Amino acid sequence: MQGASTGIVYGGLKYQARCIADVRADPDHTSFLAGTLSLKEENEVHLIRLSPSGNEILCEGLFYHQNEIWDLKSCPYDSRILSTVYTSGEAYGASVWKIPEISSQSNSPQLDQLVSLDEHTAKIKSVLWWPLGKHDKLVTIDERNIFVWSIDSSNKIAKVISQESVGMLHNLSGGAWDPHDRNAVAAICDSSLQCWDLRTMKNANAIEHAHIRDVDYNPKKQHILATAEDEFGIRLWDLRMPKIPLKELPGHLHWTWAVRHNPDYDGLILSAGTDSTVNLWQVSVGSEDSAIDSPRDRRSRQIDPLLNSYTDYEDSIYGIAWSSQDPSVFASLSYDGRVVVESVKPYIQRK
Numbered sequence: 001m002q003g004a005s006t007g008i009v010y011g012g013l014k015y016q017a018r019c020i021a022d023v024r025a026d027p028d029h030t031s032f033l034a035g036t037l038s039l040k041e042e043n044e045v046h047l048i049r050l051s052p053s054g055n056e057i058l059c060e061g062l063f064y065h066q067n068e069i070w071d072l073k074s075c076p077y078d079s080r081i082l083s084t085v086y087t088s089g090e091a092y093g094a095s096v097w098k099i100p101e102i103s104s105q106s107n108s109p110q111l112d113q114l115v116s117l118d119e120h121t122a123k124i125k126s127v128l129w130w131p132l133g134k135h136d137k138l139v140t141i142d143e144r145n146i147f148v149w150s151i152d153s154s155n156k157i158a159k160v161i162s163q164e165s166v167g168m169l170h171n172l173s174g175g176a177w178d179p180h181d182r183n184a185v186a187a188i189c190d191s192s193l194q195c196w197d198l199r200t201m202k203n204a205n206a207i208e209h210a211h212i213r214d215v216d217y218n219p220k221k222q223h224i225l226a227t228a229e230d231e232f233g234i235r236l237w238d239l240r241m242p243k244i245p246l247k248e249l250p251g252h253l254h255w256t257w258a259v260r261h262n263p264d265y266d267g268l269i270l271s272a273g274t275d276s277t278v279n280l281w282q283v284s285v286g287s288e289d290s291a292i293d294s295p296r297d298r299r300s301r302q303i304d305p306l307l308n309s310y311t312d313y314e315d316s317i318y319g320i321a322w323s324s325q326d327p328s329v330f331a332s333l334s335y336d337g338r339v340v341v342e343s344v345k346p347y348i349q350r351k
Contacts, residue, residue, distance in 0.1 A: 010048055010057035013337030018318035019072035020333040025079040030323040032331045035069030042066055061102045063111045071126050077134040083127040092123045115158035126174040139185055141175050148198055164201035176215045180222040188212045207242045214258045220266040228256040234271045251279045251306055258320045264327035272317035278310040278332050307347040
């Protein structure tokens with residue numbers, strides 16, 4: 001199903017971009033951070049907000065960031081703190097930053113670097129914050145290792161408290177932190193998804209034979225996660241039964257790069273990829289305590305899970321983010337730097 005786009009467009013990013021994040025810790029606004037990816041120009045982080053009327057996207061802050069931004073996350077408990085993974089040519093790095101007081105600056109200010117996550121010798125890929133609130137740990141993933149950091153932002157201190165190598169036979173590219181378990185992280189490997197226990201720093205589980213580009217845990221149901229895969233689309237998994245996916249949704253014509261569960265509406269999922277399309281899905285995976293589908297679950301399987309395809313893009317889409325403040329709203333970022341904010345209210349089933 002394709003619907004005409006009614007999204008609100010923000011065209012303030014001057015350069016190519018692939019990173020967008022919801023500002024979960026902002027209690028009063030639907031806010032997002034977007035970062036650019038220019039090889040020759042000084043890059044920028046944009047703080048954008050949906051206007052109170054919902055008809056306009058406002059730029060609330062523009063901050064210089066010297067290097068290309070390949071990963072961008074907003075701190076889930078402090079709206080002025082964020083992390084980036086960046087490169088300056090050959091060298092990769094990661095830092096935690098603080099947004100300066102906007103009102104006291106007349107020009108676009110630099111971000112205040114709180115800590116540099118500089119213990120990595122391999123190419124760093126991703127910084128993970130525990131998604132559900134205050135936590136004094138960070139996880140970073142490079143091509144060969146998983147690090148756990150102790151972070152003290154107020155005193156600008158970051159220390160590695162544990163580290164584990166996945167070995168030279170493997171190549172990590174990212175991951176996600178389980179919102180139901182502070183000790184569980186899913187790491188994307190070459191042809192598998194590896195689930196790590198941060199207490200022992202050992203591989204506790206794995207989904208094999210899957211070429212995954214993104215992973216996201218279901219915030220409402222434990223053990224359930226979604227993966228975005230090269231040639232297939234997205235798959236839903238129960239980690240207690242990792243050999244066979246619960247659902248397979250082949251809704252993209254090219255590589256699927258991103259997948260996100262809605263923070264509030266269970267079963268509502270976004271996917272996006274290099275086919276310049278964002279897909280909105282409604283997928284039921286049944287109750288947690290029932291191995292046998294109910295008649296209602298069987299009926300739901302017969303309904304097309306694809307609610308809508310947003311196709312009003314001219315470039316690949318690498319970034320999508322739901323709003324935590326208004327879960328009926330999401331933002332997507334195409335490689336040409338175009339942010340589109342959409343409402344999915346017409347597709348939300350009344351409870």
